[in-house]
Structure formats: structure tokens, C-alpha cells
Amino acid sequence: MGLYEQYLSLRIQRHTGSPPDHVALVISERDLLEDGAYETLADFFEWAFTYGSRLTVYVSVLDRDAVPALRRDLEELDGPAGREIAVRGPDDQTPADAPIQIGIGLGGKHEFTSAVQTLAESVEAGDLDPAEIDDEHVEQHLIFPSEPDLVIKAGAERLSDFMIWQSVYSELYFTDVNWRDFRKRDFLRAVREYCNRSRRFGR
Numbered sequence: 001m002g003l004y005e006q007y008l009s010l011r012i013q014r015h016t017g018s019p020p021d022h023v024a025l026v027i028s029e030r031d032l033l034e035d036g037a038y039e040t041l042a043d044f045f046e047w048a049f050t051y052g053s054r055l056t057v058y059v060s061v062l063d064r065d066a067v068p069a070l071r072r073d074l075e076e077l078d079g080p081a082g083r084e085i086a087v088r089g090p091d092d093q094t095p096a097d098a099p100i101q102i103g104i105g106l107g108g109k110h111e112f113t114s115a116v117q118t119l120a121e122s123v124e125a126g127d128l129d130p131a132e133i134d135d136e137h138v139e140q141h142l143i144f145p146s147e148p149d150l151v152i153k154a155g156a157e158r159l160s161d162f163m164i165w166q167s168v169y170s171e172l173y174f175t176d177v178n179w180r181d182f183r184k185r186d187f188l189r190a191v192r193e194y195c196n197r198s199r200r201f202g203r
Contacts, residue, residue: 008188012051017195019051020149024167026160029061029104031179032070038077040182045100046080047187054099056144058162061105064090074102088143101144108164115141138165150194152187154179171197 012019025044031037041057048055059074061067067089079085079100086098090105093114118141122128128137139145147166153159155178163170173190175182 005185015195019191020194021052022054022148023048024056024148024151026058026153027179029066034180049080056101059104060160067105071104107161109161111143152190
């Protein structure tokens with residue numbers, strides 16, 4: 001580890017604020033086509049679990065035909081210390097419940113719409129009273145039900161169609177560093193910034 005990374009790690013260790021337990025990373029399909037992209041992603045797994053217990057990765061996709069090949073590559077990744085990886089795509093309905101969750105081409109609007117449709121089917125079947133539907137009912141039918149503490153967006157300062165329900169109170173961190181150039185120091189900067197913030201959870 002370089003001196004600057006050691007400095008950042010020490011600052012985080014000595015900070016009174018807690019580091020994020022659940023980190024979410026947003027990258028694109030083009031990022032994964034760069035040389036060394038999957039090696040960087042494997043490194044990111046290691047970095048995230050230095051501080052937390054859960055990681056979600058969202059890969060935004062413009063070309064739906066690219067999803068199967070990218071998914072195969074992502075499913076071949078190994079989680080650090082044997083941690084399970086759950087990969088979900090646009091046609092999946094099964095919730096992901098693993099330390100490492102990866103969504104590829106599975107947008108937040110689609111995920112939320114699917115949850116609403118499932119609830120509507122339960123109402124139509126007489127299994128659920130519309131008046132009983134609350135936040136918890138919706139969350140039970142999301143593919144990625146857990147809420148990230150910190151969302152890191154690499155390469156641009158704009159939001160993506162990702163976890164639009166779950167990230168409503170997340171801290172957002174945008175970096176202009178492209179994924180091909182992303183290093184541990186960039187991750188540590190994001191964690192340090194998170195520690196410096198005062199989370200308000202909408203208040």
C-alpha cells in the first residue's frame with residue numbers, strides 16, 4: 001500500500017464516524033470491456049469488506065444483447081474469503097440475498113414495477129388487503145431488498161436507474177475517475193467522505 005493510501009486508511013480508522021457497512025457501486029457495461037476491469041472489481045470486493053459486510057454492484061447496460069456474456073463473466077468471479085456472489089439480470093425475480101449482489105441491466109424502475117405487479121396479483125387473488133400494503137411489503141418483493149449506506153458512482157456526476165427505492169437515504173459519492181483508472185485510494189476517499197458526513201435519513 002502506498003503512503004497516501006496508508007494515510008487515508010489511518011484517517012478512517014481514527015475518525016469518530018463509522019465507515020459504511022453496505023457499499024453500492026455503479027459502473028457500466030463499457031467499463032467492464034476495459035482491460036483489467038474484472039481484476040479491479042475483484043479488488044473492490046476486498047476493499048469493501050475491509051469495512052463492511054455487504055456489497056452491491058450495479059452494471060448499467062445499453063445493449064441488452066450483451067447481458068448474457070457479461071453475466072457469465074461476472075458469475076465466474078470469486079468473492080473474498082469465500083463470500084457468496086448473487087448475480088441478477090432483467091428477467092430475474094428471485095431476491096438476491098448474498099454478501100455480494102450484482103445487478104446487470106436490472107434497473108430500479110423495472111425492479112419497483114415488478115414488486116408492484118406482484119403485490120397487485122396478491123390483492124387480486126384475495127391474499128392481501130390493499131389497505132395493509134406498506135413499505136415492508138414493497139421491500140419484500142425487491143430483487144435487492146437491503147439499503148446501501150454509500151453509493152459510489154464512477155466516471156460521471158449523474159444518477160443511474162439503480163435501487164431507486166433502496167437508496168433514497170443513501171449517501172451518494174460521485175467521482176470523475178473512470179473505472180479503468182479506479183484505485184484503492186479512490187475507494188478510500190469515498191469512505192473518508194462518508195465518515196465526514198452527517199446522515200439525516202430525510203430529516
